Amino acid sequence: xxxxxxxNQIRIQRAIKNITQEELAAEIGVTRKTINTIENGKFxxxxxxxxxxxxxxxxxxxxLFELIEE
Amino acid sequence: xxxxxxxQLDKSxxxxxxxxxxxxxxxxxxxxxxxxxxxxxxxxxxxxxxLVGWILFVVSLVNFLRLSGKVNADTRLKEALNNExxxxxxxxxxxxxxxxxxxxxxxxxxxxxxxxxxxxxVCKIVLFFGISSPLIAGLIYNKG
Numbered sequence: 001x002x003x004x005x006x007x008n009q010i011r012i013q014r015a016i017k018n019i020t021q022e023e024l025a026a027e028i029g030v031t032r033k034t035i036n037t038i039e040n041g042k043f044x045x046x047x048x049x050x051x052x053x054x055x056x057x058x059x060x061x062x063x064l065f066e067l068i069e070e
Numbered sequence: 071x072x073x074x075x076x077x078q079l080d081k082s083x084x085x086x087x088x089x090x091x092x093x094x095x096x097x098x099x100x101x102x103x104x105x106x107x108x109x110x111x112x113x114x115x116x117x118x119x120x121l122v123g124w125i126l127f128v129v130s131l132v133n134f135l136r137l138s139g140k141v142n143a144d145t146r147l148k149e150a151l152n153n154e155x156x157x158x159x160x161x162x163x164x165x166x167x168x169x170x171x172x173x174x175x176x177x178x179x180x181x182x183x184x185x186x187x188x189x190x191x192v193c194k195i196v197l198f199f200g201i202s203s204p205l206i207a208g209l210i211y212n213k214g
Binding site for chain 2: 045
């Protein structure tokens with residue numbers, strides 16, 4: 001059975017926009033912890049949260065998140 | 071840099087859970103252990119510690135319930151502070167509590183084969199670990 005991992009570009013995009021996790025969290029309307037756990041791959045965001053993040057960075061969800069086979 | 075209201079409430083909630091844990095373990099721990107103590111001085115000290123723990127627990131619980139009420143009354147705050155991640159952590163914490171209760175009961179059942187234990191003592195031990203466990207798990211999951 002294949003194992004899947006969800007990678008994301010959030011840390012890179014934050015660096016490009018020069019914003020902290022806390023600032024991003026305030027913009028999206030979540031806690032900094034939520035952003036941190038998503039960034040580190042410890043938590044998979046809901047569809048709504050993934051879309052909100054992608055919209056904030058001006059990207060599609062598929063560009064911000066990538067599903068890879070381990 | 072100003073911290074957003076969401077972050078402030080998140081930090082407050084975490085701190086309240088921490089004080090709840092300290093209060094509970096101190097109060098109920100002393101309450102449970104005191105049954106095994108004969109020495110009057112030690113018993114007195116234990117009761118005093120238990121009283122401090124009880125006050126801490128009650129004050130923290132009241133403030134925690136107030137904060138939860140404030141969060142639940144506001145849609146934006148509720149969405150941010152009770153999102154799927156926090157729900158997942160709460161669920162995992164309760165799972166730990168359940169597993170702990172089962173484990174403690176199994177251990178006590180094994181001990182009962184060799185040693186008669188008063189029912190009240192058994193109840194106190196199960197309750198102590200059953201509530202301490204999800205509180206501690208919650209602190210670990212929500213850290214950082």
